Amino acid sequence: MSIKPQISKLSGLLIFASLFLVSDACAAKIGELSETNFSDQFFRFFSFKDPSVRYAILASLLLGTCCGLLGSFIVVRKLSLMGDTLSHAVLPGVALGFLWTMTKDPWAIFIGATIAGLLGTVVVHWIHTTTHIKEDSAMGIVLSGFYAIGICLHTMIQHLPNGNKAGLDKFMFGQAAALSESDLVMIAVVTGVSLLLITLFYKEFLVTSFDNAFASSIGMPAKFFHYQLMLLLAFSVVVGLQAVGIVLVSAMLITPAATAYLLTDRMHRMLILASVFGMMAGIGGAFFSYLGNSLPTGPFMIVSASTLFGLALLFGPRYGIVPRWVRQLNRNSRIQIENTLKAVYQIREKADFKEDGVSLQQLGEQRNLPLSEVKKEVKRLIRERFATLASSDTDMFNQNQKIYFTPSGWENACRIVRNHRLWELYLTKSAQYQPDHVHDDAEEIEHVLGENIVRELERLLDFPTLDPHGKLIPSVIDLKEVQTGQ
């Protein structure tokens, strides 16, 4: 086999990956390089013609579901590190399972790995209950200790003269394409059992995860469900080894579940989302690994899972960084608009509402801003349809230009002034603030008071009409009359 196509495949793959991460710079190169190659690969992969591809896809889907379901409980129970410990602790078991039969018999390896993994968790438990070493250190010790033993055993096996040891190294980083039918059956069984138990005992898993003491107070065998979860966890880690590899299998448990946790506040939705993300990561990993011919699957699965996590972290509607930033910007610009509205109101108030229009110069003086800034603010008001300019074609924004409220602008101005003055009154009357201390606080509060709180404040203060400084508190109805009554 020549090296060149291998390299071009690899670079095509890298470019696809960078395309995935939204990079325009590489877009031009794709056409020149391996587009046909890539689309060929794409169709071959998703036409499921290769039996090994079929196995790989099925296994990735099943494993994604299983890891998503169990991982959700691992994440909310704060057992993520336990998953990592467990997955590393199985390595000596894999080696011993192999040494037992001297073949890559999946059942022997399954049994060996499960025993080693569970032994690891028992040792962690034993260390931190019988000594004053805390759980995190205990896990660190067990994780690295077991893993090191496993590596030693594997090196020994590599030097053994006989035995079918080919493919044993696949356990380190995973190779979905190397899955046999019996591997697939084991993954299917573990996924099926996990799905069944979590569906049947959803209520029990939920309450023991949220409030263990309460769960046992109502007579629920909390420990039993904990061990059941740990056992399922061990099984899923062991069957996931072949596809994802020891080093990264715990990430398949944690990352999709953590991604789902960023996107929802309800446990059942988290379970579903985590399974979907797990499946997407699984397929992604299998596909990229297929593209690169004999590349390990595990790293690509975790790169896919981490990409999804990164996207959720950036763009998740509730906790995402970008939406939060946009909301902050919106809030700031809303506050700006409201302050301008208030300033226009105050100018009109000074003239006893006799003048309808307010000049930009007046507004600049009131807001203590240069004309250029005032222009910006006025443009905002116009864009929001809160005010209009007395039309003048030549110089739209000279300082004598006047702006006029629209009804909705007027209403909003009244609302914000009312909020401000109500809050000042509340602070002086109910919280015993000095009248000259309340203004700054009200400057902030006026923008966040909701209508319900305003109603409550009005009731509490017995529908006041004057603020602590003797100014009129506008109620929206009153001021509509004032405006139309001019």
Add this chain to the structure above:
Amino acid sequence: MSPEIPLPLEIHDLTVAYHKKPVLYGIDLEVPAGQLVGIVGPNGAGKSTLIKTIMGMIPPSSGWVKIFGKPYRKNAKRVGYVPQRESVDWDFPVNVMDVVLMGRFGHLGLLRRPGKKDKEIAMACLEKVNMAPYAQRQISNLSGGQQQRVFLARALAQESDLYFLDEPFAGVDAATESAIISILMELRERGKTLMVVHHDLTTAKEYFDMLLLLNMRKIDFGPTEDVYTYDKLQTTYGGRLTILSEVADTRQKQSDELPLEK
């Protein structure tokens, strides 16, 4: 000695040890029905341990516990529990309704989901603690007082005869505290028995019918007016006179400022 109707709670010679170090010695206790009982003692006195041992979460080294004449496991359904608020992760992905529905789980079988009736009960309990408008809110968006109300609503949904509450007044606002105590008193009027771990000696005297003074052993148990004495409190708090004089000061101040309502 042996009444026809079994006592809500009977404890005999209960000793509990952590890592072989005893934390509770030979506790004997017989709690009559329809009482609001305060469990009072200094930090580390074993108040929470006592509750958890009664409920079978910590195995005792010796002695036994009977709930309405039977071992705990057999009568778990008749017991309601409000754990300490800090004992759970309030970022957990559930909403208020989900938490209150957990109060119904003890009445459901192993494979049964809460039904329409359970949801109605849960909603009624939320209304009792004035939390109905928050039923669909995620629990991380609640204040400390609201969290405690949710826990109380969950306990109410258990519809039990004997309640254990672990510091229900810790870190809650005054409005929540008075709301909780009036609900507890209402439960007592309906013949329920309530055991409340409590930290504040000043209010203990007003809130509770009976007091259990605890400091690794039972100092005394009986009607509040008999038990709430200087000598017994001093014994309970192990000669830590500072606390007692502080309490005395606060009480004096309170009675100076406003005469306590009945």
